[in-house]
Amino acid sequence: MKTFPTSAVWCLGILFISVSLITTGSSEVVGPADPVVALAGDDIILPCSLKPSVSAEEMVVEWTRSNLRKENVHLYRQGRDSNEDQSPSYSGRTSMFHEELKNGNVSLKLTRVTLSDAGRYRCFIPTLTSQVKETTVQLLVGAVSQPVISIDGTKGWGVVLKCESGGWFPEPEMEWLDSSGTILPADGPPEIHREEDLYAVRRHVTVNQTDTNRFTCRVKQPEINHLKETEIHVPDEVFPKSQVGFIVGLIAAAVVVLTASAGGVYWWRKHKEKQRQRLEELCDAWFVDRHKDDLIQRVSEGKSIASELHKKDLIPDEMNSQISAAGTRQDQMRLLFKALEEAENTTRVKSAFYRILLRLEPYLVYHLEEQRQRLEELRDAQFVTRHKDHLIQKVSKGESIASELHQKDLIPDEMNSRISAARTSQDQMRLLFKALEEAEDTTRVKSAFYRILLDLEPDLVKDLKKKQRQRLEERRDAWFVDRHKDHLIQKVSKGKSIASELHQKDLIPDEMNSQISVAATSQDQMRLLFKALEEAENTTRVKSAFYRILLDLEPDIVKDLEKQRQRLEELREALFVDRHKDDLIQKVSKGKSIASELHQKDLIPDEMNSQISAAGTSQDQMRLLFLALEEAENTTRVKSAFYRILLDLEPDIVKDLDICDDLFGLFNLFENLKKEIDDVTRERGELNNCMDFIDLSENTCLKKYIHYILH
Missing domain, CATH: 1.10.533 (Death Domain, Fas)
Incomplete structure (x- = not known):
């Protein structure tokens, strides 16, 4: 047998090493050209990679930061993370993308960024033979907060508005704008204060009455390219009276000044100050x-x-x-x-x-204002999305709306030009909706669209809202009719009269009305009437009309059914409390608070509330509380009240137990199916496939019931 010469083996080995070194040596470490920008609390990625791409799985990767002293941020070597000497401030917050190392991606993920994380980071691979073994990444970290607007009194013909916003970094800029996006001259420069590492800014502006009375406070931070806006609508009645009224008042004031004492002037000023203070108090x-x-x-x-x-x-x-x-x-x-x-x-x-x-607690106030604004934006955007087809057909001022959105930098130049050049209002609106959907923050842009539409075409918005409200009411009425169908068939005695009224409104046909009229019993009349409701072209509208007529002719039946529904809800909630008694005793931590609320509603006595309050552990509190539930005069009602309070204070516990109930029902179904299936092996395989879609480690309840079925 021929053997391979030893010299040849050495040659091949040297050749392989040389090729590896050449390949590795030709790669360089590259980073981003621009700084990485983040907000405090974000998770970010510091990009770093090898170009051309080669595997970095066996390399050493060092991430460090040069501040006042060198800090070890993250170290990867010998195929694993090695962070024994990591700076404590980065502990548990850094990671690399191990699955991407083979592609030369050595980027670093940094979680829960803080202001102190800002600076230059060095990505260094010492095992590279090329000259470019490192790169630096600049990280900019900022903090932003929602502005809060309040009315600060009146001045001349106008209203003084105050805008405040804290929790910014770096130092922000603040400006006031009117509804068209024009910057308003403020009452002096912004007042900026620094508290620890964060900036707070305040600025006043005096505004006169306009067609919309809408004004916006904008706070922006150019260095990190972030801005926050809050809009306020000032009611007409807040503005001082018209000039005619003022002139009359001025003449009267002149007479008062000439004839009254200095005390009258003092009283007038005091009255104006009280008026301003009252406005502020109402807003607060x-x-x-x-x-x-x-x-x-x-x-x-x-x-x-x-x-x-x-x-x-x-x-x-x-x-x-x-x-x-x-x-x-x-x-x-x-x-x-x-x-x-x-x-x-x-x-x-x-x-x-x-x-x-x-x-x-200033940040809580700012957060709630931001939350309120976001909810309003979502509501506005939902209106725009829901009525898209109607708006495309009916809005005639698409070009003007697009122009205002463009001035606010919410749609790009090219799209604004295309909308302006479109022939018909429908084409303008189709392009405008395309721009809304393609926007980076589509909710915010749709909300701005809605505000402008409300200003330019208020009657159209009002009409669509009216129709929307009417449809919601119709769906609610139809739901009642569907839910109580069997009861209504048995109990309603005036089916013939209801059918007659529906027929007069052209909601059921002549033939069906005649059949109902000659039906022998009230039950037969109602069965035919329900058949007519189901066969109607717009069944929701006809069922709603049926409900309104029923409410007029037989109101007691409707009231009784509503009471019955409420009683069923109480029974369901009380059943939940009974079924999960042991779990609730072990898991609920706010027994004292629940008892306190039940006591305030006069549902548990003073003595028991005191005993619960004095109990040493949460379990003892809950045992006493369950004792109080059982001893209550109307135990179902009290358990239902307990459930509602629990849902408010500890919703996660209720949700978890509800999931258990749903899963138990689901797996009971599996159990019934199991009895009908002879092939046990196949059945076990199907259940195990189902399990692949469920994370058992997250839900012990799920574990318990799957184990029950499989064994």
């Missing part, structure tokens, strides 16, 4: 009422707020003591809201509450 109280549920769940300084209100004599001693002794933050806030509602001048006290909250 509106915010508190609107966000009541969120504030109860999220405010952590309830005790401190109550203490400050108490010092101002705005809540009584006893209530302040109760709030101070409350066990949880949510209980503190519920008591505090109770105090706000019971106050003699509730608007004034809510305004004081808002001012204290804004000082103690």
